[in-house]
Amino acid sequence: MTADLAEATAALRTQWDRLERWLGSLDDTLDDAVDQPSVLDGWTVGELVSHLGRAMDALVAAGPVAPGTNPLTLAEYLGTYPERAEQIAQVTRALDDEIAADRLTAVSGYARRAFARLDELSPTETVVQARRGPITLRDMVVSRVIELVVHADDLERSLPGVAEKAVDRGALDLVAAELLRIVVTRGGWSLEVVDPRLWVRLATGRTPYDVDDLARALAPLHTSDSVPDLGRMLPLL
Template sequence: MRTGADVTAARAALHEQWDALRRWVDQVGDAELAAAPSVLDGWTVGELWAHLGRALEALTVCTSAPAGAAPLSLREYLGSYAAGAAEIAETTRRLAAEQAADPVGAVDRSARAAFARLDELGPGDPVVRARRGPVRLSTMIVSRVVELVVHADDLLLSVRRAHGTDTVPDPVHPGALRLVADELLAIVVARGGWDLEVADARTWVRLAAGRVPYDVDVLADALHPRYTSDAVPDLGRMLPLL
């Protein structure tokens, strides 16, 4: 298994996922929908959308790290979210309220600033200082793809529930989904040493992100052993990763 996406692949996935989300919002967005409860407890659809702007803004505030700074791994960076959950929720609600008059435009502006900052930081893979510590630029970009993919899926389920139909289009970009699935599996493999591959990327990402309850049968649908003589290990103590 590869050790991680490079900057070029991560940037491409981030662009693709953002573009897919932006087109989707034009298709399904409306003012009434913003107030509907999302599938994340305590968050509205509008707050979930505002959070995407905050997630992209994390790229905008990246600066060059001091020489010799030891970068966090993707596992370490994603693992730092839990400690800041209350702050993330509070900031998200404040942003949603501030941006209520033009929520799509506000996140558009965050996206433009984020991609402009990426152009300034690249094209190499330097260590950058992010909100939660020093990371490789590639790791930081991948973490943003994780945010956009996971929350695009949250938005899909939220809007389908609000409309009472499964016909709402899917905002998750297949290539970005696959990158996230592979990156999250790489975290698991690095910790346990198993030889696994992704069988169902959507199910695996939902399990790894804690969006569906852990179940060994669901896991067996999401991941397969690379060799038929092996079995999928019980990952109940390791999941969710987010």
């Protein structure tokens, strides 16, 4: 079942609230780790935290479009990420330098402004102009949930000594379902998610593609079918 705008917005708020509490609870653990490499190649832990603010700021930057504008699909929007990876990294590093003195306060400020902007857009706008092109507001919000879930998982793995989890299970399930929907729309298969965290990691390139891992992450809906080889389709972003 596809989440509507209200459900996606609720998932975004829940995931952000959990992640914000998690970050705030780290205290010296985060202070000691900000300059250390994260699991995201080429990024420090501090840069990964700062990128959360950049991800939420995308909602602040969203604006109205001309009537009749054709939006990108969620798959098309996410597909623009790889070609802009270096630009995203450069902008994030500059932001991290700017807010390093009080990183968490700054990131929380970005999130507050993002939710305020979302409240402004929700009653009137169906399609919005985002940084990467026009997109439905619903898909824009889903893309923010994907950002928060994926990077919360990145942060968990970057700080393995922290027992508390940063990823909200409901938001994780939504992200797993949305990424699967992209795949089945392209291929026409009937699949379900068995291990949402493993599937999200495979779909976003966090875990190297492996057919055995894929078979643990997904399952066919019909016993006569099998999980297809998605090696040429993944990662999705």
